[in-house]
Amino acid sequence: MNWLKAFNPSDIAGGMKLTGKRFRQVLFTANRRKVPMHFVAEYPEVKVKLAPRYRGRLTMIKDEQGEIKCVCCLACEKICPTQVITIIKGKKEGRKMPFPTRYDFEMERCIFCEFCVESCGFDSIILNHQFELATYNREDFSLGMEGSENMFENSAVGKFSVAE
Amino acid sequence: MPMTLTQTVVMALIQIVVLLAVIMAVVPIITFAERKVIGYVQVRLGATRIAGGHVGITGPINRAMWALGRVPVFSILRGLPIFMADGLKLLTKEDVIPEKADKLVFILAPAICMVPAFAVFAAITFFPGAEGLFTFPASFPIVGGLKFMGFLTDINVGLLYILGVASVGVYGIVLGGWASNSKYPLLGGLRSAAQIVSYEVPLSMSLLVPVLLVGSLSFRELSVKLATEMPLVAAVPLFLGFFFYLTCGFAETNRVPFDLAEAETELVSGFHTEYTGMKMGFFFLAEYANMIVVSAIAAAFFLGGHYLLPFGLQSQLIHALGAGHALNQPSILFFVGKVGFLLFVFLWIRATLPRYRYDQLMHVGWKFLIPVTLVNLFIAAAIKFVWM
Numbered sequence: 001m002n003w004l005k006a007f008n009p010s011d012i013a014g015g016m017k018l019t020g021k022r023f024r025q026v027l028f029t030a031n032r033r034k035v036p037m038h039f040v041a042e043y044p045e046v047k048v049k050l051a052p053r054y055r056g057r058l059t060m061i062k063d064e065q066g067e068i069k070c071v072c073c074l075a076c077e078k079i080c081p082t083q084v085i086t087i088i089k090g091k092k093e094g095r096k097m098p099f100p101t102r103y104d105f106e107m108e109r110c111i112f113c114e115f116c117v118e119s120c121g122f123d124s125i126i127l128n129h130q131f132e133l134a135t136y137n138r139e140d141f142s143l144g145m146e147g148s149e150n151m152f153e154n155s156a157v158g159k160f161s162v163a164e
Numbered sequence: 165m166p167m168t169l170t171q172t173v174v175m176a177l178i179q180i181v182v183l184l185a186v187i188m189a190v191v192p193i194i195t196f197a198e199r200k201v202i203g204y205v206q207v208r209l210g211a212t213r214i215a216g217g218h219v220g221i222t223g224p225i226n227r228a229m230w231a232l233g234r235v236p237v238f239s240i241l242r243g244l245p246i247f248m249a250d251g252l253k254l255l256t257k258e259d260v261i262p263e264k265a266d267k268l269v270f271i272l273a274p275a276i277c278m279v280p281a282f283a284v285f286a287a288i289t290f291f292p293g294a295e296g297l298f299t300f301p302a303s304f305p306i307v308g309g310l311k312f313m314g315f316l317t318d319i320n321v322g323l324l325y326i327l328g329v330a331s332v333g334v335y336g337i338v339l340g341g342w343a344s345n346s347k348y349p350l351l352g353g354l355r356s357a358a359q360i361v362s363y364e365v366p367l368s369m370s371l372l373v374p375v376l377l378v379g380s381l382s383f384r385e386l387s388v389k390l391a392t393e394m395p396l397v398a399a400v401p402l403f404l405g406f407f408f409y410l411t412c413g414f415a416e417t418n419r420v421p422f423d424l425a426e427a428e429t430e431l432v433s434g435f436h437t438e439y440t441g442m443k444m445g446f447f448f449l450a451e452y453a454n455m456i457v458v459s460a461i462a463a464a465f466f467l468g469g470h471y472l473l474p475f476g477l478q479s480q481l482i483h484a485l486g487a488g489h490a491l492n493q494p495s496i497l498f499f500v501g502k503v504g505f506l507l508f509v510f511l512w513i514r515a516t517l518p519r520y521r522y523d524q525l526m527h528v529g530w531k532f533l534i535p536v537t538l539v540n541l542f543i544a545a546a547i548k549f550v551w552m
Binding site for chain 2: 012
């Protein structure tokens with residue numbers, strides 16, 4: 001009589017009670033309340049909620065005076081497993097520390113491992129929370145310190161979100 | 165008023181067209197409801213948009229649906245246009261016939277599956293009253309002054325007709341599986357044949373309970389008398405029979421948890437693996453039409469049909485309040501509501517239960533359902549003998 005256990009009416013009723021409860025919750029309380037019951041994000045309209053340690057695109061940070069915090073120690077360039085960072089050291093008037101004249105980042109090979117951020121002793125680079133990084137051109141993946149695609153702001157490309 | 169031959173033919177044609185149109189409209193809505201209900205049960209949202217996003221041709225539709233998402237319960241209607249997209253997709257897909265397939269049978273199988281599923285509706289009574297659903301105004305050319313009845317025909321072997329015609333549908337599945345000339349469809353078709361042959365017996369025996377209690381096979385007479393002329397004890401075999409019938413109905417329509425004929429994890433997609441385009445669409449149409457038939461039979465015979473209370477309890481209400489009371493009047497809304505609830509139960513069960521193993525299915529069919537439906541039939545016979 002083991003086969004009858006699979007048809008135990010109380011088990012079936014218990015399962016249907018649970019699924020019925022979920023159905024009721026989502027039917028009456030879901031859809032853009034403050035605390036939605038459903039687990040999915042309606043992505044293009046509502047932005048996905050990311051964890052604080054989410055690893056997005058590499059970004060350079062400026063301090064309060066608007067100075068680039070990077071001091072060209074080349075730690076990130078050395079530790080990068082795919083060697084996507086290229087830094088050229090330079091000098092700037094009125095600055096004691098070395099100043100990067102170029103900081104090139106080839107995003108198409110980047111694996112978003114965050115080793116560069118961990119190795120940085122001056123907290124001058126972070127991985128931001130941008131995940132919409134797709135572009136139509138290969139050149140858009142080459143980021144530098146100048147131009148519209150620079151290392152300081154979010155990429156302008158690949159914005160599909162229409163969040164309110 | 166006696167009807168002329170022309171009037172009879174035109175009236176029947178109008179009823180057939182209306183009935184087919186309603187079925188053809190309801191079946192895609194069930195497929196949409198299936199996505200939504202299963203989505204909500206799994207704490208997802210289901211279909212909420214159609215292709216194209218907020219720009220392009222479908223932009224206005226998608227923006228309207230996005231705005232609808234703010235409304236609490238009506239947000240379930242988001243994504244409703246997707247059933248039109250589904251239909252268009254099925255109609256415009258390439259129709260592939262495998263080279264080694266038996267061409268005639270391959271083309272015939274979806275039709276064999278679908279025609280019985282639709283023909284069954286001829287014997288189903290949607291409203292039993294002699295006054296009909298509405299009367300055509302006298303200004304209409306041929307049918308002026310005639311009543312639009314709530315049933316197509318009221319043959320005195322209605323239930324026998326339904327059982328006989330509905331079981332022809334399995335030939336479509338078996339022949340489709342065989343004609344595909346491929347191992348998975350063949351296995352699916354054979355499984356389906358074995359399953360339906362096994363479950364035909366307890367299904368018929370659970371339906372014998374209402375037949376025994378009323379003493380008729382006419383769908384209309386059964387559904388009216390089961391609600392209004394039953395003693396209180398008759399609720400026991402009707403209540404038990406409802407669950408037995410529903411279990412067998414799930415097996416007969418090849419729905420989860422008895423969808424062994426399709427069994428994605430084992431048989432790719434079973435008997436319709438080789439089918440594409442609208443041929444596969446016909447199999448789907450037949451499956452959902454069969455769901456409606458099973459729900460309609462369960463609603464009419466066990467859940468009180470066109471009356472308010474299920475399991476023959478309406479007759480107690482009639483004793484208490486008198487036959488003229490408003491709660492004792494038949495209404496098509498009760499029937500449609502019960503059928504809708506049973507269709508929801510189909511989807512609910514699908515979202516809850518996993519598929520049973522083949523041996524479990526056969527065990528429960530032969531060793532459990534047939535004995536208990538026999539006992540149930542015996543209880544009904546005793547009630548008929550003692551109380552009626």
